Amino acid sequence: MFKIQTLNNISRNGLDRLPANLYSVANEVAAPDAVLVRSADMHKAPIAASVKAIARAGAGTNNIPVAEMSARGVPVFNAPGANANAVKELVVAGMLLAARNIADALGFVRGLDASGDLHHKVEAEKKRFVGTELAGKTLGVVGLGAIGVKVANAAYALGMRVIGFDPHMTVDGAWQLSAEVAKAGSLAELFAASDYLTFHVPLNDKTRGAFGTQALELVRPGVVLLNFAREGIVDAAALRKGLADGRIGRYVSDFPEADLLGDARVISLPHLGASTGEAEENCALMVVDQLRDFLEHGNVRNSVNFPETRMARTGSARICIANSNRPNMIGQLSHVLGEAGVNIAQMHNASRGELAYSLIDVDSPVPDSLVAAIAAIDGILSVRVIGN
Ligand SMILES: NC(=O)c1ccc[n+]([C@@H]2O[C@H](COP(=O)([O-])OP(=O)(O)OC[C@H]3O[C@@H](n4cnc5c(N)ncnc54)[C@H](O)[C@@H]3O)[C@@H](O)[C@H]2O)c1
Numbered sequence: 001m002f003k004i005q006t007l008n009n010i011s012r013n014g015l016d017r018l019p020a021n022l023y024s025v026a027n028e029v030a031a032p033d034a035v036l037v038r039s040a041d042m043h044k045a046p047i048a049a050s051v052k053a054i055a056r057a058g059a060g061t062n063n064i065p066v067a068e069m070s071a072r073g074v075p076v077f078n079a080p081g082a083n084a085n086a087v088k089e090l091v092v093a094g095m096l097l098a099a100r101n102i103a104d105a106l107g108f109v110r111g112l113d114a115s116g117d118l119h120h121k122v123e124a125e126k127k128r129f130v131g132t133e134l135a136g137k138t139l140g141v142v143g144l145g146a147i148g149v150k151v152a153n154a155a156y157a158l159g160m161r162v163i164g165f166d167p168h169m170t171v172d173g174a175w176q177l178s179a180e181v182a183k184a185g186s187l188a189e190l191f192a193a194s195d196y197l198t199f200h201v202p203l204n205d206k207t208r209g210a211f212g213t214q215a216l217e218l219v220r221p222g223v224v225l226l227n228f229a230r231e232g233i234v235d236a237a238a239l240r241k242g243l244a245d246g247r248i249g250r251y252v253s254d255f256p257e258a259d260l261l262g263d264a265r266v267i268s269l270p271h272l273g274a275s276t277g278e279a280e281e282n283c284a285l286m287v288v289d290q291l292r293d294f295l296e297h298g299n300v301r302n303s304v305n306f307p308e309t310r311m312a313r314t315g316s317a318r319i320c321i322a323n324s325n326r327p328n329m330i331g332q333l334s335h336v337l338g339e340a341g342v343n344i345a346q347m348h349n350a351s352r353g354e355l356a357y358s359l360i361d362v363d364s365p366v367p368d369s370l371v372a373a374i375a376a377i378d379g380i381l382s383v384r385v386i387g388n
């Protein structure tokens with residue numbers, strides 16, 4: 001029986017894919033085998049030594065101590081693209097909210113006194129909310145991954161000119177991107193050309209503050225800045241300076257900030273990007289399937305720290321080993337197996353950066369003494385036996 005701890009609400013349809021005879025699922029679990037999480041901050045509390053995998057039912061994994069998990073030989077999974085359409089739709093809504101002054105206009109109507117001539121009040125005041133159209137404006141998209149590509153294509157379909165920047169774009173992403181989206185040679189070029197600017201990059205040491213004081217010098221006065229990625233992508237000081245001097249016309253964000261709540265130029269949503277029934281279900285289905293494949297077979301799909309590793313089972317016991325990616329690890333492993341008289345039926349080894357992962361199917365049961373001998377090899381991060 002595998003014990004799964006959920007740190008957030010996970011879509012029921014996903015959890016229903018965990019058969020009750022094999023899995024128990026709860027919020028509070030002693031010694032869980034795996035954790036299912038969305039945005040809960042896993043940096044704050046220690047992660048139990050029993051945890052063999054963490055599955056993020058969403059895209060961003062900055063709430064998970066991925067490097068620490070790598071050092072422990074624990075894979076972190078996510079659900080690439082599973083919530084991208086939901087975010088795309090909200091970004092389009094965000095551009096429209098800003099362009100047409102919709103939040104202010106709604107506030108005005110909500111505050112109207114129902115008595116008297118409503119029609120007159122509406123017609124007299126509507127000039128306060130005159131907006132602009134998206135068509136013909138230029139959108140700059142930073143990060144052309146699952147979300148950025150969809151946003152770029154949608155904006156083009158709305159009649160916008162679109163320019164994008166992503167130095168690490170995948171071939172799949174390039175196939176999906178409209179040929180009409182122009183490629184910016186640099187961030188500076190993109191900043192200078194954009195009426196609307198949207199970020200769709202993960203938060204990490206390279207992207208933190210990607211919109212900072214330098215960007216502020218380059219952007220068009222009155223630019224509409226959209227941040228549906230992560231709060232830290234937009235530098236706090238640059239944002240406040242840009243709003244104060246009018247360089248930033250509007251800031252539309254999924255991450256409300258306390259001191260900007262009352263600022264009419266700031267439109268904040270409560271981290272709603274992926275909050276649709278469809279996206280929540282897509283994410284949960286994807287990561288639950290990946291988690292099961294890992295726990296039951298050791299296979300790795302869509303991990304952010306482990307290499308893709310899949311091998312059909314031979315029906316015998318399987319040893320799953322994560323180790324530091326350095327010379328002679330396989331040599332030492334096969335030596336230890338040979339010493340224990342255990343024959344390798346088939347094996348698959350893959351590496352990613354500093355980590356390597358092996359699946360070894362063997363012809364006979366794996367004694368505890370062999371597991372201990374493998375674990376004792378210098379550089380072994382984790383070892384697990386399935387189907388003994
Ligand atoms: N608001 C929400 O609810 C919500 C929902 C989903 C994702 N997100 C955030 O959006 C991010 C992107 O999601 P995604 O599904 O598109 O991820 P993704 O991995 O498909 O795409 C990210 C893209 O950013 C690019 N990139 C990385 N560093 C870059 C840099 N320095 N400059 C330019 N491009 C760079 C990558 O090459 C990749 O193409 C997530 O990491 C997450 O933080 C937010």
Ligand SMILES: O=C(O)[C@H](O)COP(=O)(O)O
Pocket residue numbers: 038039040057058059060061083271273274275
């Ligand atoms: O990175 C993500 O997938 C989003 O930020 C969604 O977060 P959520 O699952 O907490 O809605």
